[in-house]
Structure formats: C-alpha cells, structure tokens
Amino acid sequence: MRIVVKPDPSEPRRxxxxxxxFCLERGISNDIVFRFQLSLxxxxxxxxxxxxxxxxxxxxxxxxxxxxDADIEITIRDNGRSFNPLEDAETPDISLAAEDRPIxxxxxxxxxxxxxxxxxxxxxxxxxxTLTQPLEAAGSEESPDEH
Amino acid sequence: xxxxxxxxxDTAVGVVSGRVDSxxxxxxxxxxxxxxxxxxxxxxxxxxxLRYISSAxxxxxxxxxxxxxxxxxxxxxxxxxxxxxxxxEVSGFVRLTKVFDTVEEAQASFE
Numbered sequence: 001m002r003i004v005v006k007p008d009p010s011e012p013r014r015x016x017x018x019x020x021x022f023c024l025e026r027g028i029s030n031d032i033v034f035r036f037q038l039s040l041x042x043x044x045x046x047x048x049x050x051x052x053x054x055x056x057x058x059x060x061x062x063x064x065x066x067x068x069d070a071d072i073e074i075t076i077r078d079n080g081r082s083f084n085p086l087e088d089a090e091t092p093d094i095s096l097a098a099e100d101r102p103i104x105x106x107x108x109x110x111x112x113x114x115x116x117x118x119x120x121x122x123x124x125x126x127x128x129x130t131l132t133q134p135l136e137a138a139g140s141e142e143s144p145d146e147h
Numbered sequence: 148x149x150x151x152x153x154x155x156x157d158t159a160v161g162v163v164s165g166r167v168d169s170x171x172x173x174x175x176x177x178x179x180x181x182x183x184x185x186x187x188x189x190x191x192x193x194x195x196x197l198r199y200i201s202s203a204x205x206x207x208x209x210x211x212x213x214x215x216x217x218x219x220x221x222x223x224x225x226x227x228x229x230x231x232x233x234x235x236e237v238s239g240f241v242r243l244t245k246v247f248d249t250v251e252e253a254q255a256s257f258e
Contacts, residue, residue, distance in 0.1 A: 013170045041201040045169040094239025098212045106202035113237040
C-alpha cells in the first residue's frame with residue numbers, strides 16, 4: 001500500500017491512522033503498531049518541518065507498507081535535502097537533569113530504539129528510509145493464539 | 148488527547164487519554180502549563196488511557212517537570228502502559244520523573 005503525504009503538519013497523524021488500520025485489518029500486534037506509529041510521527045514530522053528548507057523542488061513524500069511472511073516493512077521516501085537520520089542525527093545525552101536537557105533531539109533516538117532494522121539510502125534525489133519489524137516481536141511472551 | 152483534572156490541596160491529578168504526538172503536543176503543553184500556573188505545585192499524571200506519546204509530547208512533559216521543580220514541587224506519573232514506559236526508559240525520562248502504580252501512591256510521594 002502506498003500513502004502519498006502532503007507537506008503539512010497534520011499529515012503524520014493521518015498516515016499513522018492509515019498504517020494502524022492496515023495493520024489491525026491484518027491481525028498485526030498492537031506492539032508493532034505502536035512502534036510504527038511512534039516512528040512515523042517522528043520521522044514524518046522531521047521531513048515535513050525541516051526536510052525541504054532551501055529545496056526548490058515541489059515536495060514529494062510517500063510511505064509504502066509491505067507485509068511479508070516474516071516481517072513488515074515501511075519505506076519513507078522524500079525528495080528533500082539529503083539527510084541520513086542514522087548518521088546525521090546527534091545522539092542525545094539522556095543522563096542530563098531536567099534543567100540541563102535540550103528541548104528536542106529525541107525523535108530519531110526513539111525510532112532507532114523502537115525499530116528492529118533501519119536502512120537508509122539516497123536514490124535519484126530521494127531519501128529512502130526503510131523500517132523493518134519482524135512479525136513475531138522479539139521478547140513477546142504472548143501465546144500465539146492466531147496460528 | 149484529553150486531560151481531566153481534579154485538585155486536592157496543591158496537588159493536581161490529570162487523567163490523560165488519547166495520543167500526544169506532533170500534532171497536539173502544543174495543546175498538551177498548554178494544558179499542563181495552565182494547571183501548574185494555576186497554582187498546583189505537584190502534578191500527578193494518570194497515563195492509564197494514554198495511547199502513545201512521541202518526542203514532541205516528551206518536550207511538553209519536560210517543560211512541566213521543570214516548572215513543577217522550580218515551584219518546589221514535582222511531577223509524578225502513574226498507570227503507565229508498558230510500551231509508554233519503554234518510551235520513558237529509552238528517552239531517560241524515568242530519571243526525571245517518578246513512576247508509580249497508582250494515583251494514591253503518586254499523591255503520597257508528595258506528602
């Protein structure tokens with residue numbers, strides 16, 4: 001399934017809702033849905049807020065969901081400025097006290113922590129970030145009652 | 148996102164429900180600030196019906212933690228769902244605020 005995303009701050013929530021519907025219709029666990037919701041909100045908000053600063057081209061942003069036998073993959077593509085969140089984002093110091101903490105910088109850190117596998121490539125002027133989550137959540141102790 | 152607030156002395160208990168994400172974190176910030184600026188130095192947030200909180204929501208939470216600290220009080224959370232607790236752990240927020248099982252335990256921590 002492909003979702004076309006407009007460069008508007010209200011869009012992450014709409015995409016999150018569509019991804020939730022896609023997942024729930026296919027019996028994908030709430031745990032996986034939560035991980036994707038959180039990550040998509042963070043990543044799309046970044047792309048929409050900062051990705052097109054100084055970029056002349058009309059923004060093109062898409063989200064593709066692919067359900068495989070063993071995993072589910074979501075790819076975010078955008079033609080904004082080249083940005084590899086896996087390398088270009090600073091790692092926040094989470095040991096700081098409330099008074100010393102910078103406001104921000106946590107979104108990509110959360111995404112890296114909540115998603116099993118992240119892969120980035122820049123292809124023909126597009127940032128392509130793929131999030132992969134195994135269908136059987138690691139460490140899940142729920143009984144597999146749907147098999 | 149919705150917050151239903153009740154007061155007992157200088158402690159406010161806010162029951163947060165729904166989602167706190169990039170689209171409504173400003174409203175969340177505004178509501179928390181309103182509660183604290185209204186005179187509550189201690190704030191308990193009951194997160195039992197919170198579906199998720201993204202980094203934008205954590206920013207609002209950080210501001211509320213600072214404000215209650217500055218007022219000589221504090222902010223405590225209770226009924227935190229497991230996946231949201233993971234967000235608090237990964238972001239280091241478990242060091243900035245106390246997490247309790249029940250509203251009563253959270254309230255008692257301020258006495």
